[in-house]
Structure formats: structure tokens, C-alpha cells
Amino acid sequence: MENAFGQPQTVVVLGGSSDIAREVTKKLCGARARTVVLAGRNESLLSEAAKEASNAGATATHTITFDAQDVTSAETAVAQSFAAVGAPVDLVIIAVGLLGEQMLDENDPAAAARMSIVNYAWPVTALAALRQRMIAQGSGRIVVISSVAGIRVRRGSYLYSGAKAGLDRLCEGLADSLIGTGVTLQIVRPGFVHTKMTAGLKPAPFSVDAERVAKDILRGLGTPARIIYSPSIMKWLFALLRHLPAPLWRKINEDR
Amino acid sequence: MSREKLYGWGRTSPSVAEVLEPTAEEVSSLLGSSTHVLSRGLGRSYGDAAQLAGGLVLRNSAMTVMDTIDSDGTVWVDAGVTIDDLIRVGLPQGWFVPVTPGTRQVSVGGAIAADVHGKNHHVDGSFGHHVRSLVLATPSGTITCSPTDRAELFWATIGGMGLTGVVLRAQLQLLAVTSDKVIVDTTRFTNLESVMHEMQSGDHRYRYSVAWVDCMTTGATMGRAILTRGDHADRSNDERQSPREAKIGVPFSAPSGLLNGLSIRAFNELWFRMAPKQRRGEEQSIGAFFHPLDGVRDWNRLYGRRGFVQYQFAVPDTASETVVDAIKLLAESRVPSFLAVLKRFGAGTPGPLSFPMPGWTLALDLPVGPAALPRVLDQLDSLVLEAGGRVYLAKDARLDPATFRAMYPRFEELLQIKRTVDPDTVITSDLARRLELIRK
Ligand SMILES: Cc1cc2nc3c(=O)[nH]c(=O)nc-3n(C[C@H](O)[C@H](O)[C@H](O)COP(=O)(O)OP(=O)(O)OC[C@H]3O[C@@H](n4cnc5c(N)ncnc54)[C@H](O)[C@@H]3O)c2cc1C
Numbered sequence: 001m002e003n004a005f006g007q008p009q010t011v012v013v014l015g016g017s018s019d020i021a022r023e024v025t026k027k028l029c030g031a032r033a034r035t036v037v038l039a040g041r042n043e044s045l046l047s048e049a050a051k052e053a054s055n056a057g058a059t060a061t062h063t064i065t066f067d068a069q070d071v072t073s074a075e076t077a078v079a080q081s082f083a084a085v086g087a088p089v090d091l092v093i094i095a096v097g098l099l100g101e102q103m104l105d106e107n108d109p110a111a112a113a114r115m116s117i118v119n120y121a122w123p124v125t126a127l128a129a130l131r132q133r134m135i136a137q138g139s140g141r142i143v144v145i146s147s148v149a150g151i152r153v154r155r156g157s158y159l160y161s162g163a164k165a166g167l168d169r170l171c172e173g174l175a176d177s178l179i180g181t182g183v184t185l186q187i188v189r190p191g192f193v194h195t196k197m198t199a200g201l202k203p204a205p206f207s208v209d210a211e212r213v214a215k216d217i218l219r220g221l222g223t224p225a226r227i228i229y230s231p232s233i234m235k236w237l238f239a240l241l242r243h244l245p246a247p248l249w250r251k252i253n254e255d256r
Numbered sequence: 257m258s259r260e261k262l263y264g265w266g267r268t269s270p271s272v273a274e275v276l277e278p279t280a281e282e283v284s285s286l287l288g289s290s291t292h293v294l295s296r297g298l299g300r301s302y303g304d305a306a307q308l309a310g311g312l313v314l315r316n317s318a319m320t321v322m323d324t325i326d327s328d329g330t331v332w333v334d335a336g337v338t339i340d341d342l343i344r345v346g347l348p349q350g351w352f353v354p355v356t357p358g359t360r361q362v363s364v365g366g367a368i369a370a371d372v373h374g375k376n377h378h379v380d381g382s383f384g385h386h387v388r389s390l391v392l393a394t395p396s397g398t399i400t401c402s403p404t405d406r407a408e409l410f411w412a413t414i415g416g417m418g419l420t421g422v423v424l425r426a427q428l429q430l431l432a433v434t435s436d437k438v439i440v441d442t443t444r445f446t447n448l449e450s451v452m453h454e455m456q457s458g459d460h461r462y463r464y465s466v467a468w469v470d471c472m473t474t475g476a477t478m479g480r481a482i483l484t485r486g487d488h489a490d491r492s493n494d495e496r497q498s499p500r501e502a503k504i505g506v507p508f509s510a511p512s513g514l515l516n517g518l519s520i521r522a523f524n525e526l527w528f529r530m531a532p533k534q535r536r537g538e539e540q541s542i543g544a545f546f547h548p549l550d551g552v553r554d555w556n557r558l559y560g561r562r563g564f565v566q567y568q569f570a571v572p573d574t575a576s577e578t579v580v581d582a583i584k585l586l587a588e589s590r591v592p593s594f595l596a597v598l599k600r601f602g603a604g605t606p607g608p609l610s611f612p613m614p615g616w617t618l619a620l621d622l623p624v625g626p627a628a629l630p631r632v633l634d635q636l637d638s639l640v641l642e643a644g645g646r647v648y649l650a651k652d653a654r655l656d657p658a659t660f661r662a663m664y665p666r667f668e669e670l671l672q673i674k675r676t677v678d679p680d681t682v683i684t685s686d687l688a689r690r691l692e693l694i695r696k
Contacts, residue, residue, distance in 0.1 A: 001304060001690035004268035004565045004653035005630045009690065031630065032656055087695060088309060138259075138272035139309035139686070182261055182272030182309060219627065224561050 001090060002141065006221035007032040008090030012081040014126055015095035016063070017045035019195035020145060022052060023214035024093060029056035031218070033091075037081045039064040040096075068096045068118045074125035078133070088137045091221075092130055094123050095145045097164075099197050102157050112159055119163030127174060138182040143217065144171050148189045148229070151238045154253045175226060188217055190230045191237075202256060206231055262313060265556050266302040267563035268624060268653050271309035271686055277318040280334060280424040283393045286314060287422070287682060292696065294685045295422040297366030298338065300359060302566045303653030304686035305370070305417050311684070314422060316365045321425075325351055329430040330388060335365030335423045342430075343542065351430035352488070352542075354386035358597075360547050365423045370650035371415030371605060373612055375464040375546070378600040382612055384414030385605065386429045394421035394677035411607040412673040417649055419683055419694070420674055433488045438464065438545040440486035442535045444528070448479025448580055451598070452616075455483065456576075459600045463487045464545070467598040470524045471586045471620060479583045481598065482531045486545060516623070520592040527595060559623050565653050567633055568619035570601055570612055571645035578643040579616050582636055586620065589632045594621040608669035611648050619651065630654065649687065657692035667693060 002008045009032050013021045016038030025036060036058045038046045043065050050061040062084040066073040082089055098118040105111035123144065134140045149157060150164035168187055175185040190213045192204035213230040220228035229235040241249070260275040273294075278286055287293055292311030299306055307313070319334035322345060329351055333342070340360035342353050357372045366372075371384040380386075389402040392413055399421070401410040413420045441462075445451035451467050459465045462485035469481040549555055556564070571578045579598070586593055597619040604610035622629060637659050640647060646663035647655055661667060671693070674683075681696050688694040 001271075001309070001686050002269050003690065004266065004303065004563070004624060006269075007630065007654075034657075088689065137310045139269075180259075180261060180272070182270065222562070222624065 001088065001139065003032060005031075006141070006223070008141065008221075009033060010035040010085045010087055010089050011091045011093070012037045012039070012085065012089050013093045013095060014039050014077060014081070014123075015068075015093075015097065015145075016040045017042055017049050018095045018097065018145075018197070019210040020190070020193065020213050020217075021093060021095040022049045023210040024095075024217050025049060025053050026056045027214050027218050028091070029053050029058045034058055035060045035085055035087070037062045037064060037084045039066055039077050039081055041065065041067060068098070068122040069114055071117060071121050071125045074122055075129040078126055078129040082133055089134070089140055091141045091143065092134070093143045093145070094126060096123055096126075097145065097160075097197070099157075099160055102159055105159050115159040116163045116166075119160060120166045123167055124170060127171075131174070131178075134183040135178070135181045140183050141221065142183065142185040143188060143221070144168075144185065145188050145190070146171070148191050148234050148238050151189070152242045152244075152249065154256070155250065156253060156256050172226070184224075186220060186226060186228055188213070188220070188228045188230065189234060189238075190216075191234045193230075204256070206233055206237065260313075262296070262307045263299065264303045264306065264653065265300050266565050266624075266653055267556060267559070267561075268565060269304055269686075271304070271307045273308050273311050273313040275313045275315060277315045280319050280393075283314060283422050283424060284398055286312065287393060287395045291682065292684050293422075293682050295335075295365060295369075295418050297336070297363030297369075298361050300357075300362050300366060301370060302651045304690060305650055305652075306366070307686040308684065309686055316363055316422075319365075319424065325349055325430060329432055330427055331430060332425055332427050333364050334425050335363060335368075337364050338362060339364075339367065342428075346430055347433070347436055347542070350432055350434065352433045354380060354429060354431045355383045356546050358547060359550055360543075361550065364426055364428070365418075368414060368423050368426060369416060369418040371607065371610065372650070373599075373601070373617075375466045375599065377612060377617075378459055378465065378602045379463050380431075381602055382415075382605060382610075384411075384607065384610075387414065388427040388429055390426040391424045392421040392677075393424050395680065395682045396677045398424070399677065407606075408673050409677065411605055412609075412670050413607075414605050415607045415609045415611060416670060417609065417687060418685060419670065419688055421677055421683065435489040435491040436542050437489040437491070437539050438486040438542060439489045440484055440535075440538045440540050440545060442532055442538065443483045444531050444533045445481045445483065446477055448481065448583060451479070451481040451483055452576060452579065455598075455600055456573075459485065461485075465600065468527070468595040469583065469598050469618070470528065471583050471593045471596050472521050472524055474584075474587045478587060479580070480528060482528065484545075486540070489539060516592060516625075520594055520623075524595055562624040564621055564623045565629075565633070566619055566621050566651040567636060568617060568648040568651045569636070569640045569645050570617040570648070571615050571640060571643040572613055573615040575615065575643035575645065578639055578645065579618055581639055582618060585632065585635060585639070589628055591622060591626045591629050591632055596620045608666035608673075609649070609664055611646060611650075613645070615645075617648075619648075649691075652687070655691060657690075660691040660693070 149161035192207040216230035290312035294308040316336035319336035
């Protein structure tokens with residue numbers, strides 16, 4: 001069970017080998033997490049992440065593989081994860097995502113479809129598979145890794161950002177649907193994060209590393225905040241940017 | 257049946273369950289109707305002891321029958337009868353509850369399950385010491401037990417956090433009094449050492465004793481304290497009155513942060529300024545002396561949406577230093593805490609989860625929020641454990657399974673006794689799951 005400070009004992013991470021997920025998992029295990037399920041695409045990366053979790057304090061780790069390009073894998077992955085925990089699941093993190101290559105993908109129908117499936121359709125399917133299970137538990141927390149990129153979609157990454165925007169908005173409604181069930185959903189909106197996914201990209205202002213995002217997420221877990229920004233200045237920055245006149249918005253994003 | 261979100265008094269980690277308010281007759285059949293069941297009183301435990309996420313919670317509020325009080329002061333009551341009810345009915349007849357916690361809004365079921373203690377623990381022991389007999393509904397049937405009949409089950413239920421069964425009724429031994437007043441001596445101390453010395457040497461002269469300690473001052477005034485001690489006034493021809501209703505209410509949650517370091521510091525300061533250096537023989541009402549917080553209804557909401565935790569530990573007499581170290585750690589880490597309550601404990605019960613031990617107990621109210629708080633409390637756990645002490649489960653909302661097992665090494669005994677009456681582990685709680693006492 002989660003304790004008074006929002007520290008879970010059982011954790012399921014969908015997209016468990018992402019840099020952010022790995023940092024979060026390590027920190028959770030440093031607090032109260034003991035049973036950890038890491039689900040993702042790459043078995044060897046997942047095993048590495050599982051080893052990290054054990055070193056950080058987990059006593060039972062499980063890895064499960066799925067392919068996020070196939071939405072039918074979502075329900076199986078969720079069912080397997082819950083079965084592996086074998087007790088109430090305190091926290092589910094959805095950290096599945098694909099940045100893609102905008103300039104190549106935007107004229108390739110199959111690639112465009114892939115971007116919306118991995119970043120939107122798969123997470124939505126997984127959330128649907130989770131929802132009833134969590135409600136039946138009467139407790140638990142869902143954390144969805146979104147992005148500030150979804151707050152205002154820009155030309156240079158609209159396939160990724162647009163899918164995140166959809167996921168993010170959907171989760172606001174989903175979170176409302178959970179009120180009174182004992183289950184809470186929190187949306188994480190990181191800014192530019194230095195990870196293997198963004199390697200080689202030009203960092204945006206106020207860029208952070210995955211460790212910092214993990215720290216902000218852990219702090220957010222102990223609060224009733226619906227949305228967790230990382231770094232927190234993103235909240236104010238994007239409150240401004242989302243209302244910027246379009247020509248100016250395009251201008252500041254010209255080289256990105 | 258309705259699904260309801262259930263909180264502890266600290267309002268930190270609620271969960272949703274089906275909730276029913278059965279009569280005593282209905283309880284047995286309900287124990288077979290759901291995979292997981294737990295009983296609940298008035299929800300005055302601070303953490304998750306009275307919660308069962310996704311299960312069936314039986315509130316004891318429909319079990320309210322109170323028999324007439326026998327001439328020897330024994331009385332049979334249903335588990336849903338409250339300390340408040342007992343005082344209201346008993347006091348005009350010259351009977352007081354043998355033990356009262358800091359609030360009257362506690363059910364007899366909850367008082368038994370947590371084996372609550374009061375300001376008289378050093379003299380009279382805990383609530384369980386005054387239970388003559390109890391009727392327990394279990395998945396294996398309804399069982400009457402007492403210190404002489406099925407004693408193991410009896411003592412496992414006293415302080416068993418509701419995990420052995422549902423208490424339906426209990427026979428209590430009340431305390432004869434001749435007035436509704438307490439004669440109180442108050443003394444102010446400028447540091448911890450002096451108040452602890454006075455308690456150690458002088459508490460035995462009073463039935464009731466408790467000290468309020470400021471955990472936010474450092475240096476020479478670290479642990480300054482106000483000690484109040486008293487006894488029932490002996491006036492055989494008084495007209496006795498029961499305490500008044502709560503007058504002021506706190507209907508809504510305050511914005512988090514209202515009770516921040518600054519305002520708590522100011523409150524603590526004021527409290528000390530107002531206390532007399534020394535006052536003897538002051539007459540106080542039972543309400544003012546035992547339940548000062550009951551005057552403000554729902555005061556726990558003042559802590560805002562994130563709630564608060566209470567950290568209460570007991571350490572043996574030989575570990576007085578631990579009390580000092582704990583207060584020092586808190587003051588130095590600058591996590592705000594309200595006046596802490598320091599008390600002398602007598603012996604515990606034979607029960608496997610009995611909390612008290614001869615020595616000291618300290619209770620701290622801590623608003624959730626400061627980033628350092630979870631770690632500071634883990635550090636306190638280590639101090640307490642090292643001293644051979646333990647944390648009070650009725651207040652706990654954050655202890656980890658390994659530390660729990662080390663603090664309560666006899667937990668296996670509880671599980672053994674539980675298996676004899678609940679072989680399929682129907683009865684469990686969020687607390688039991690969190691402590692991995694029961695993995696269901
Ligand atoms: C302001 C305040 C001051 C307090 N001061 C003290 C104090 O001085 N000393 C002290 O010891 N405690 C103190 N407490 C804690 C309180 O006395 C205990 O937590 C008590 O158990 C609460 O009783 P309840 O009826 O609210 O039970 P709940 O909090 O609802 O339940 C507590 C436990 O009792 C079990 N339970 C309830 N009914 C039954 C039943 N019929 N059969 C079996 N199990 C049952 C529950 O399953 C749960 O494990 C204080 C609490 C507050 C809010």
C-alpha cells in the first residue's frame with residue numbers, strides 16, 4: 001500500500017527501460033518500493049533496469065516484453081503485470097513513447113501511423129485495461145508521462161507533440177472519471193530532457209536530465225497535484241507560450 | 257451497500273471500500289460474504305488501520321446497546337458505544353471510563369483493537385486491562401473470551417488492530433469517582449531534562465500525568481515543556497455533569513500551508529507564554545482536562561488537503577536519551593511539529609502486538625509537506641528500534657514492513673492465533689497489507 005507520503009510498495013512501469021522510467025524506479029526503490037514490474041520492448045535493457053531496481057532496494061523484480069506498435073499487446077501486458085505483482089498495485093507509470101524523425105515521418109503514412117499508435121493509441125488502450133482493475137482495488141495511482149510539447153504543438157515535432165497532446169487531454173478527462181474511486185491519475189509534463197531519446201537534438205531552454213524529472217515526479221506523488229511539471233518553471237513558461245501570437249510562436253521555433 | 261472513500265484522522269492515504277453498518281446479529285453472515293472484511297469505529301486512528309481498499313468495511317455505528325451499570329462498576333456494551341456515551345451515561349451515576357484517549361470520539365471496538373492508553377497508563381495500564389470479557393465474531397464463529405477463558409485470543413484481540421475478528425460486545429470495569437472535576441497541578445519547565453527528571457521521580461503521586469513539549473526550539477530551551485498532573489476531585493455530594501458538545505467547527509479544509517513552520521512556532525510560543533510557571537490545585541472539568549481538542553470539531557482539516565501524520569513511539573526507561581535525541585533530531589531538521597506529548601508508560605499487556613512498555617512515550621503531530629519529513633521519520637525509526645522501542649500502530653501511516661517486524665517481533669504469534677479463527681485470512685486491512693503482516 002502507498003504510505004502517507006505517496007510512496008508506493010508495488011510498482012508497474014509500462015515503458016520501463018526509458019531513461020526517465022529508470023530514474024524514477026531507482027528513486028521509488030530507495031523509498032518503499034519492493035515489488036517492481038518493468039514492461040517494455042527491449043528485454044536486455046529491461047533486465048538492466050531490473051538490476052538497477054534490485055540494487056536500489058527492490059526485493060522482487062519482473063520483466064515483461066511487449067511491442068507498443070501493436071495495440072493488442074496492451075491488455076496482455078497489463079494483465080501480466082498485475083498478475084506478476086499478485087497484490088494491490090500501488091503505482092502504474094506509463095512511460096511509453098517514440099520521438100520519431102519528423103521530417104521523414106511526416107510524408108510516410110506508415111510512420112505517421114506508428115507515431116500515433118506508440119504515443120497515443122497504445123497508452124490509451126493500456127489505460128482502458130488498467131482502469132477497471134485499479135477501481136476494483138479501491139486504491140492506487142497512475143502516472144502518465146506526457147510532455148510540455150503537447151501544450152502547444154510545433155511544426156518541427158507535430159507527430160510526436162500532437163499525439164502527446166491527445167494523450168494529455170484525454171488523461172485530464174480520465175482523471176476526472178476516477179474521482180471518488182480511490183484511484184488518482186497524475187500527468188507529468190517534462191520540458192526538454194536529456195535522454196537517449198533526445199540525443200543529438202538541440203536542447204530547448206531550461207533543459208533538464210532524467211534524474212531531475214524523477215525527483216520532481218517523486219515530489220509530485222506526495223501531493224494532490226493533477227499535473228506535475230519538470231522543471232516547475234515550465235508551468236509558467238508554457239502558460240505564456242501557449243498564448244503567444246502564432247507568427248511569434250513560429251519565429252522562436254524556426255530553427256527547431 | 258455503498259462504496260465510500262475512507263480516511264484516517266490524518267487524512268493522508270484514503271482508499272475506497274464497500275461500507276455497511278450492520279447490527280451485531282448481521283456481522284457473522286457478512287464475514288462469509290466477501291473475500292476481505294474489516295471493522296471500523298469512528299475513524300480516529302490516524303493512518304490506514306481502519307481502511308480496506310476494495311474490500312468490505314463494517315462500521316460499528318449500529319451496535320450501540322449499553323446495558324445498565326452493575327453496582328460493582330462492570331457494564332456490558334456494544335462495540336459501537338463510544339467513550340463519549342460511556343462518560344455521559346456513567347458520570348452522573350459516579351462511574352468514569354477506566355482509560356480515555358485524548359478524544360472522547362472513540363468507539364469501544366476501536367479502543368480495544370488499538371488497546372488505547374490515557375494519561376493514567378503509568379498507574380492503570382491500557383484499556384485492555386479493564387476489559388473483563390469480550391464477544392468476538394470470527395469467520396469460524398462467534399467466540400466469548402476473557403483473560404481466563406481463551407486468554408490467547410483475548411490478548412491477541414486487545415491491541416490486535418481488528419485483525420482477529422469483529423468485537424461485538426465487551427464487558428468493561430469502570431472507575432468509581434465522586435465528582436466530574438479533576439484537581440490539576442501545572443508546572444512549566446525550561447528544558448527537557450528537568451521535566452523528564454520530575455516525571456520520573458514524581459509521576460507516581462498522580463493518577464494522571466502528561467507533558468507538552470516544544471520540539472521547535474533548539475539550544476538551552478530545547479524541549480521546554482508544560483507538565484500537567486492531576487487526580488479526580490473527591491467530593492461525594494457534587495452534582496455531576498457530562499462534558500459539552502463541540503462548540504466551534506472547521507467545516508472545510510484549510511489551504512495547505514496554513515499550519516506551516518511559522519504559525520506552528522507562533523502557536524507553541526503562545527502556549528508557553530500562557531502557561532503558569534507553577535499552579536497547584538486548579539479545578540478543571542473532565543472535558544478540559546482529558547479532551548481539550550474535542551472543543552474544535554474536525555480540527556484535523558486545519559492541516560489542509562495533504563493532511564498530517566502523528567509519530568508516536570515508546571522506548572524503555574533505560575532509553576531516556578532516545579527521547580532527547582528524537583526531539584533534537586526534529587528540532588535540527590526543522591520539520592515543523594506541534595507541541596509533542598510526552599508521557600510515562602507502565603507495563604504493556606500479554607498481547608503479541610501490545611504497544612506500551614515501562615518507560616517513555618512521545619507523540620508528535622507533523623504536517624505532510626516538508627521534503628525532508630519522510631527521511632527524518634525513517635531516522636527516528638532507527639533511533640527507536642535501536643533503543644528497543646516501537647511505533648504505535650493506531651497512529652502509523654508510514655512504517656515499513658522490515659522495521660515493523662523488528663519492532664514487533666511477536667507478530668508471528670498474532671498470525672498463529674489468527675489462523676485458528678480466520679484460516680482463510682478474510683480479515684485484513686490497508687495497515688496489515690502495508691506492513692506485510694498479511695499479504696492479502
Ligand atoms: C485527537 C485524538 C487523540 C487521541 N489520543 C489518543 C490517546 O491519548 N491514546 C491512544 O491510545 N490513542 C489516542 N488516539 C487514537 C485513537 O484512540 C485510536 O486510534 C482508536 O483506535 C480510535 O477508535 P475508533 O473507534 O475511531 O476506531 P477506528 O480508527 O475506526 O479503528 C481503529 C482500529 O480498530 C479496529 N476496530 C474498530 N472497531 C472494531 C471492532 N468492533 N472490532 C474489532 N476491531 C475494531 C479497526 O479495524 C482499526 O484497526 C487519539 C486519536 C485522536 C484523533
